Amino acid sequence: MDKLVRERxxxxxxxxxxxxxxxxxxxxxxxxxxxxxxxxxxxxxxxDDEADWSAFDQTVYxxxxxxxxxxxxxxxxxxxxxxxxxxxxxxxxxxxVDYAGRSACARVTGRELALDxxxxxxxxxxxxxxRDAGAGGIPHxxxxxxxxxxxxxxxxxxxxxxxxxxxxxxxxxxxxxxTYKNHTILFDDEGLLALNAINGEIEAVEELPVVxxxxxxxTEVMEALIPREDAGERVVEHVVRSLTKKVRIRxxxxxxxxxxxxxxxxxxxxxxxxxxxxxxxxxxxxxGSIVEINAYSGETLSSPMDEGVEIL
Numbered sequence: 001m002d003k004l005v006r007e008r009x010x011x012x013x014x015x016x017x018x019x020x021x022x023x024x025x026x027x028x029x030x031x032x033x034x035x036x037x038x039x040x041x042x043x044x045x046x047x048d049d050e051a052d053w054s055a056f057d058q059t060v061y062x063x064x065x066x067x068x069x070x071x072x073x074x075x076x077x078x079x080x081x082x083x084x085x086x087x088x089x090x091x092x093x094x095x096x097v098d099y100a101g102r103s104a105c106a107r108v109t110g111r112e113l114a115l116d117x118x119x120x121x122x123x124x125x126x127x128x129x130x131r132d133a134g135a136g137g138i139p140h141x142x143x144x145x146x147x148x149x150x151x152x153x154x155x156x157x158x159x160x161x162x163x164x165x166x167x168x169x170x171x172x173x174x175x176x177x178x179t180y181k182n183h184t185i186l187f188d189d190e191g192l193l194a195l196n197a198i199n200g201e202i203e204a205v206e207e208l209p210v211v212x213x214x215x216x217x218x219t220e221v222m223e224a225l226i227p228r229e230d231a232g233e234r235v236v237e238h239v240v241r242s243l244t245k246k247v248r249i250r251x252x253x254x255x256x257x258x259x260x261x262x263x264x265x266x267x268x269x270x271x272x273x274x275x276x277x278x279x280x281x282x283x284x285x286x287x288g289s290i291v292e293i294n295a296y297s298g299e300t301l302s303s304p305m306d307e308g309v310e311i312l
Contacts, residue, residue: 001048001079006032009046009077012100013091017042019103019113025253030056034072034253036063041072041256042117048080057085060246060261069259073117089117138221139210140164140279141296147216150283150293153300158287162216162295164279166197166224168231169208172239176270180262183247187266193238195231197224197277202238210278221279232275236268 001009010032014024022035022042030052033044041063045056053076061072074088083090091099099115106113145153147160170193177186194205226234249260281295292301 001046005079006046009096010044012096013044013046013075013077015107016099016103016113016115017044019106020115021112027253028251034063034256034258036256039068039070041070042075043072044075044077046077048078050082053078053083053085057087058263060263062259062261064257064259072258075117138164138215138279139212139277140215140281142209142211143214143281143295145283145293145295145298147283149298150295151285153293153298154283154285154287154291156285156287156291158285160283160285161218161220163220163222163282163284164215165222165282167278167280168195168197168224168226168228168235168275169193169205169278170195170231170235171274172235172271174239174243174266174271176266178264180247180264181249185245185247185264187243187270189239189243193235194278195226195234197226197231198222200226200234202234208278210276215281219281224277228275228277232273235273235275236271239271240265240268 010026014033014035017024017033017035020037022037022040024033024035026032027034027043030045030047031043032046033042035042035044041061043061045052047053047056056074056076061074062069063072075091076083076085076088077091077096079093081092083092099113103113143162147162151157151160171191172193173190174187177184177188179185192205192207193202194208195202244263244265247262247264249262251258251260282301283293283295285291285293293299294301
């Protein structure tokens, strides 16, 4: 954005906020304005740079004024029609024209401008679950509990059958880091995760003793609802969330103290994963009710097999 355009935008947005009874003050770069009204605070950024958009959108700002601390709302103004934001209000030229006109009317009539700074609702995306191609090779955890032992644990003499629940075992490693205002943030980590291929639940696990063969006749193999590619993406997202860190930075401006909460996330491209499919054996005992026993650990499952199974 041209420097002169930015200055004009800053002045006009300042007038709009003043028309809404905000006390407006300039801010240090990269921010442009702060506006305080009672227990509310609004921060403004004017930029056409997508990197600035992302940093502003993902940063949480807090202000302490009048003895209380509040989260600042944010206005992102850009002359670009590509501007997008998830955690702040995005204004383009049409919004500026609209609010500038309403601001002028408010000043002429002596009324307070009603300013809508609510965030847009995210779209709802519906997707049919993908079906997996099958379970060739049947790699599974050892069946340590027999069918008769499962009946004893279930306290039932009903029909017993063995079912295999699909999991994706993901070995991951993350590396790298960043520095921000004398703070060093590292993202070095490695581990083993197991993702339930039916419901998507993820848990950290130790090394698993995977075997092949040795299954009784009539064993039912459950079909995976989450394919390998989708599982890999979920694992990376899980690791990114687990390694995400916050840095809080204090900044004083006039009689207010601002706290900048900067969120740092590892680059998904720096996370390597190696996925393999493994099945968890579960005995299903059908009597007066259905009881399920983890055939590897002997644990009686508290939730139905189709909703999820813990490995250990």
